[in-house]
Amino acid sequence: MSAPTAPTEDRASSAPPRGTKLSPGRSKRVPLSAIARRRSLTGWTFLIPAAALIVLVNFWPMIQALFLSLQTGRGTRLTWAEPLWLNYQRLFEDETFRLTLSTTFIYLIIQVPIMLAIAMVLANLLNAPWLRFKGFWRTAIFLPCAVGLVSYALVFRQIFATDGLANDLLIKFGLLDDNVNWLGQTGTARMVIILGLLWRWTGYNMIFFLAALQNIDRSTLEAARVDGANGFKTFWYVTMPQLKPIILLCAILSTNGTLQMFDESYNLTNGGPGNTTMTVSHYLYNVSFRNSPNFGYAAAISYAILIIVAILAAIQLKVGDKRD
Amino acid sequence: MKKTRTLGALGAVLSLSLALAACSGGGGGDDDSTDASGGTGDNTLTVWAWDPAFNIYALEEAEKVFQADNPDFKLEIVETPWEDVQTKLTTLAQSGETDQLPDIFLMQNNAFQKNVINYPDIFADFADSDVDFSEFPESVVAYSTYEDVNYGVPFDNGTAIGAYRTDILEQAGYTVDDFTDITWDEFLTIGKDVLAKTGKPMLTGQAGSADTIMMMLQSAGASLFDDEGKPTITDNEALLAAIDMYGQMVEAGVFVEVNSWDEYINTIVNSNTAGVVNGVWISGSIQSAADQSGKWAVTNVPKLDGVDGATNYTANGGSSWAITPNGNEALASDFLNATFAGSTEFYDTILPASGALANWLPAGESDVYSEPQEFFGGQPIYADVLTFAAEVPSNNTGAYYYEGRDAVSVAITNIFNGTDPQAALEEAQATVEFAMG
């Protein structure tokens, strides 16, 4: 068997893989580095199909988008921008970009903390040893995640229609005097979108928190109880620190999801009234497909989203580290 | 040795399953349609259109008419919502994959200029065809004409009608004559009375949609753009008057805003409104409520007070057929010429069934147009609408129509939330100028 040479970037892996104990029987016949190299090569072979696909469907288009973002013009008549960073400069003068970005941040700041807090409370309740019918509660709360975005947008629109169910019920219970046009006013329309997001995603995050709670070392909780800490203190000082990695992961994924949010904005409110519920990704879609198409500028917007997500993720990681 | 072989086997399995997946896509669907869109020059044309009750129905009837002389002819109609048509056209044009285009597609008149200007490659022109464009109203042909070349055969007519529920008006002591040739001020006064007596608003519409305001604007011959395509949102007397009027009606409850298009349709079907002001194509939706037969009447629309050039006539919507340079242009233009631009028989069929009012002038001479419509209390509404159509002032759309419209929607929302109209419109103007820059 002719062993192909290991890729040059693989120098670091010439040390044996973690946890590998070389068997004396083999090492007599084959030199150590050859085994290690071959295993490393096997590793690369295993991961390259997936990695190559990710590069192909994510990074390759993004590199094309980078060149696109330096060009200007409508439709297919594109020329290099003068100056090259013109589209990025435009971002700072674009009122609609500013509006959609701030709307997106409103969703982010209100929805993500509420969702994570509710998910955390629910996960803790579901983890309580005395709770009965655990499967029932967990299933029911997770079920919204199984519903598609288009489907749930349709149901929510029906419920929050002017003559819809929400108004009927609220009037019946005397909480409202008159029908409210929920999706027709900025404040209430944003609220409906936030409610929709909470409905769809709280259970999803709860499952992750619950999983993390079940992995917590029980002896640490016992120790806290012996020391006389009450339930809340135990949670805050013993459980929370151990949950930090998963909270961080959920926070980063939710932040990322919110900044890329398109379906809710498109299907529930179509960005209205007056663009005030439109997310920045929806605006990106409009610049490309609804308006007179400006793909160079759209590409610049997508890079702006990418950079904001990266910065927020970095901040979250930093804050997460500090609490240690 | 063994390892390499297993690795190879795994790779083979992977690529096989990928290949299988790819094949099942090809095998699972309808292979005829793939051929048609590939432009093999046979007797099948692929068409994109979006409304089963309206333009798709018209296509099916046109297919029958054309089949009379061309028995082998077949239409492959792909139901595609308008927004998807735009998305797909953009994607195909932008990636240069024009061979995936259908042979014919329907396009909103308001979006026609934008697409012709930005994506000339997806359109074939009608220069070599027999279509006689002088048989269509000039103002309608203008939507699909760019630099004196015709790119579209006009389909439906967007002429606006005021349709009212005679039974509800009667309860309040009015007839449809009280709504004919009136101004929006008079409309508001009567509307308040109708609301007080019957509890029903006069009109409904989508919140945040600029439809009604755009109709008011066009009725005065005004637009958001001047002849050179520059935005004219500020210092636009008609626009200010329209927004003011719209605000007063919403304030008074005479105009009720709902969330979405289908909620809007439901207010009509479920008798939650005493009237409708929209393009004549709305009569198809009105007639879907069979229990309301005989309870509707149609007249012209109110006009703006104190605005130069104000009329009682306007338009909303309307669409045209475009053909693509896919190898089937000749057949596609022959088909359109023989049906949408040349068959009285065809229009006689689709008009009463779907309310598809022709733009093709010779069709108007047909007797079908003057037949009384039972649903509208025996009124020959289509003949009436044709007289309205001749009066509709023309409208500049240009490549930035949607930007303009959206900016005005935003301005309206801001004005309702207390922003000074002048300031809100200045912001809208700036937004459009930015988008064009």
Next chain:
Amino acid sequence: MTKTQLRRIPAYLFLSVAVVLSVFPLYFMAVSATNTSNEVVASKLLPGSHLLENFQTLVDSQPLGSAFYHSSVNAIATTVLALILCSIAGYAFEIYHSRAKDTVMAILLLAIMIPFAATMIPLFRLFAQLGLVNSTFAVIVPLIATPFLILLFRQASRSFPHEIIEAARLDGLGEVSIFARIYLPTMKPTLAAAGVITFLFSWNNFLWPKVILVDNAYQTLPMLLSNMRAGYVTDYGSLMLAVFIVSVPTMVIFLALQRHFAEGVTGAIK
């Protein structure tokens, strides 16, 4: 009632409220599927007798069977391929761990941050040049390798004892056999979790199929829903039935696999 039991009442109340809010829209969807359009608009909350009529309207007006078929093929193919590719990649990142591989993983994770609307046009151009428009292949390929799934498998592999691998090597088993015969069977919960997540995502995916499936013959269920919506007159009864039919498979799959799902997520989070 004891004091402890009393203290638990708020907990049960809170859970009940959460369950009612979670399930109520689904209940409304299911009930509406049995009512007439007018009853849906009037927000009727009791089951009606219009189910068969709604079904008839739906089947007559929409290619439900074909859309269901295409959605199923897409979702199943995506799930199977994603599980194969991502499990083996996640395994490799952990078991054949090296600094270079860590760097690659970190770079791949960046892909999570890329907005899809930005990559859509170049991606379309890529598949179109390969002649893959309208193919199942093009629908599923962008979904089968995701950094998130790889991460899930890599984390799950952390708890897999390396001694077993060593023992298997001593027995002369090849690396692929170790992965397929020894590692994978222990990863059922992770496979279930990853499978559920992928299936849900693929089944409900909307924007990309809408763009790449130019021909409506390959229409998927979310596209069908959106088309029904765009029609000028909407029959809410059959629309809600369609929404219900689209939602059932994903709910059933989740219910069937939920025990493994929870375990799988737990395993990955250790």
